[in-house]
Amino acid sequence: MNPGSESDSNASGRRSQSAFALIDGNSFYVSCERVFNPKLEGRPVVVLSNNDGCCVARSEEAKALGVPMAAPYFQIQKDFERAGGIAYSSNYGLYADLSQRMMSVIGQFSDRQEIYSIDESFIEWTGFRRFDLTTLARDLRQRVKRWVGIPVGVGIGSTKTLAKAANRLAKNHPDFKAHGVCNLLDLPESLQDSYLARLAVGDVWGVGARWAQKLQNLGIRSARDLKQVDPGWIRQHFSVVLERTALELRGTPCIEFEEAPPPKQQIISSRSFGQPVTTLEELTQAVSAYTARAAEKLRAQASCTGALTVFLQTNPFNVKEPQYHPSMTLRLASPSADTRILIRAALSGLKHLYKPGYRYQKAGVMLLDFSAATVEQGDLFSAFSDPTTSINPRTDRAQLMATLDQLNQKLGRGTLWIAAEGVKQNDVKQNWQMRRGHLSPAYTSRWDQLPVVRAIEYA
């Protein structure tokens, strides 16, 4: 673009400017719980991480009570409940389902959508010149609320970072809060800047706690300050990543819009245990279950893995106990996505790592070094069929895994599993399985837990 061209030099240059909107669900997990439980409206509500550990979502009322993000629940439980607060265990099945519905409604408002996380989505509105984007955003909000039941905020700007900033303002700034929409493109640059000046530098997308502190020490306190610093200087003193953020604040798009997420380069499956675990037998079950989960994800993106890391961990918060945090990476003879092969490798690693006498708090597996399933490399010694049978180990294996996935998808996770994952005795949970003491029903994904509507009789 010519430096002197209108859209480049003109501060408010709306003419051919790109336009992005960021839409996100307000306190998303809490809002999901509220959809089917309207009694929660107006009350302090938090949703907890796995094992009912930390508060990962807070309603406005809970924030007003001073519950910090990621607060360990056991530390605040007493005060919170005394103040009328309610806590829920994470019900990911429910949140994932409502997320899909929300995303598909949002997708009706543009042909370019990037689903950025379970509760956030960018859409591109570049070239929507005949629309008033603020009005369009309000329509979007209404439709999501009416059709899905989730309240959302919308921020609009000429780059993804500015759309993020606008979204922040839409939620927190009194000028926008009422309508939940902030459209920076509608404002002259001087006014934009005065709003950016109200946004702490640490609230800018891409600026974490570390950099925020360092920036503040240098006198760069707001989004506007960061916008006005020379990007080259930022690159020198921080990194090319933060330089891009600074450029984005100036209206220069540097961050790709990704309609289709690229395949993952690594897959992790790990969990903290419901209770400390000491025996190899329990660890074997847990590691097998996590490996099965990781293998399922691997197949879902049509990859094979060439290597796998197993790790164990004692509770790092328990400083009085002896700590042990070993890991081991195993290479497979040839890339695979077969749960049985992966479990075998993981368990052989586990046997090396396991030492009795520790109270283990967490275990996990990581898959790395992926290749496409379609170009799976044969192994000279196993690729040939046993001449006495008609079994082809490679294709039959893929078919078996596909059948496993189909059944578990159709009939629910846990319909078919590898015996090494263990068997519940009389429906009693194994120690390693996570605690979920405050779980709401799977309203939308289980027949036996559908919400029931009772007729109300009027006198």
Place this chain on the structure above:
DNA sequence: TCTGGGGTCCTAGGACCC
């Protein structure tokens, strides 16, 4: 007693190659 579970990108330094 109880403290989440995923991911990505960038950089620096060392090993190694021609």
Place this chain on the structure above:
DNA sequence: TCTGGGGTCCTAGGACCC
């Protein structure tokens, strides 16, 4: 006294995101 230059790959660590 003088002691190449350019490249790739891998790993660890540090930052960030939700």
